[in-house]
Amino acid sequence: MLKKILFRERTNVQFIFATAGALIGLTALLLSLQLILDVRSFHSNEEELFGPNSVVIQKKVTKLTTIGINSTEFTPEDLQSLREKEFITDVAPFASADFKVGISEVEGDGLPHFYADMFFQSIPNRFMDIDVDWNWNEQSEFIPIVLPRDFIMIINYGFAQSQGMNQISEDLLMAARLTIHINGNGQKTQMIGRVVGFSQKISSILVPESFLTYSNALYGNNTIQNPSRVFITTKDDSYGELEELMDEMNLDISKSAIDVAKIKTIIAVVIGIFGIASLLIMLLSLLGFVQYSQLVLSKASYEIKTLLRIGYSIRQIVNTFIKQLSLTFGIITVSAVVIMMLVKYLLVNPWLEKNGINIEGSSLLIAIVTAALCFVLFISANYVNVKKTVRNQGNA
């Protein structure tokens, strides 16, 4: 009965505007929030190996380098200046093996007979975000190795064909053991290695740092020079600074690493702007709703006064209002979540997949909690407003 009196003139333009505004604002807010979370959770396979935002930098090889005037080494001063850059959070020079390395197949493991000279490098373990056991000690069964993906490409599509060899799949290569031939410091030894992953980002052959420390001490020729490649981790959205640094130090960075950084930066900026805009829409629609309830209250001014005069309490009147607003805004909140999910699953995700970006689907929990928080914010803002207005009517 109270509802009947207080919401007599409910269906008006203001109500439709307030509802539509709140629905659009909340949907946009949730959608941008969800997309930001999705983009943050986005990993290429590469990044699963090396953690997000990390790139390998090296100095460009020029003619001067070739004739020995220029050097591609990073001096300790270079490294120090990298560490001082605000957008770089971690710097790790590559360590190199100080001995000769060769690999060949282990007989019976399915690989054709081959032998190749190689080299080993390592980066600190904190950069390796890899499923398999990357720790190595003297008791380990094998030395884990990460190969550049191009390496297997060259073998399969170049070398194998021209030599009449069978092609090797990544799985086969990872299943097979390799014989590692080590020669240095006047000693020779053989060990077992196994490929545990492939990398697009690092065109180097990586082994665990612990192995390299151990073997350099045993077989090293003490000819170690300054590192020529450095692994750095940058902050999110620091594509611009990275590009500046490249110019400044005449650096060479793998194209794909930059592209990922670039795409992520651009997406983050675009969604960020969208997010701020939707936050504003959201706040505006909050004001719109407060305005709407203010309008209903002033239209029902006579009714409120009279109800208070015949003994209805402020709480009863406020509760009637809040119940109605909660219902309305509850429907808006649920609709916003549903629309957000529909857009995400039916439009955005297929589009991203079509463009080669695979999204695992980050949790919807944060978006839903945000929707619930918005609901609470709306209702409490209106509660405070309605209570104040009803009290004023009673005292008028």
Added chain:
Amino acid sequence: MYLEFKDVMPSPLRDYPHDEASVWKAGFKLEFPKKVILNASSGKGKSTFVSTVYGLRRDYIGSVELDGKPIEALTLDEWIELRRLQLSAVFQDLQLFPELSVWDNLCLKNELTQHKEEQEIEAFLEKLGIGDKKNQLCKNLSLGQQQRVAIIRSLLQPFELLLLDEPFSHLDEENAKIALELINQETDANGGGYILTSLGSYHGFEYDSELKL
């Protein structure tokens, strides 16, 4: 319940020459249950008196006390409590909900107080001759009919003091008499009293006390 006026002077009536015996000059103290008439010509402040006692206006100097407590100190919540349990009123402008039916207007009050059974309310309507208007919207009734609805509504709660501001102004003698009879009956049942303001007609009513304006 005690009602006492101590040097009360509403600001709109400040410059008006008042009789020495008037409420505004002499003040008064009444103990209810009691049936009181407040008889005065138009413009002397009858409605001002009712609104003041009912806590709807504060534009006066002096002090009004209910049971020894100055009403100026009551909070809105205390007033609402008072209006539900001790104080009832028929306003001159009735204050009904025009968009609700007669029945809804009455139920709105009774749902709050749970004071009467549905049959009793129906009997009240029959007694005052508007039983057939039960489902009509209040705005479609004549003033006299609306007045009777307001009277019935004021009786759907417990009260110690019922304020009646010219409740029969649109009723003929016969209907006024019946309404007064109902008011008396319910006032006695509640063990309460009332103050009835009137423009000079007494409706053959026997009162215990008289106030002058």
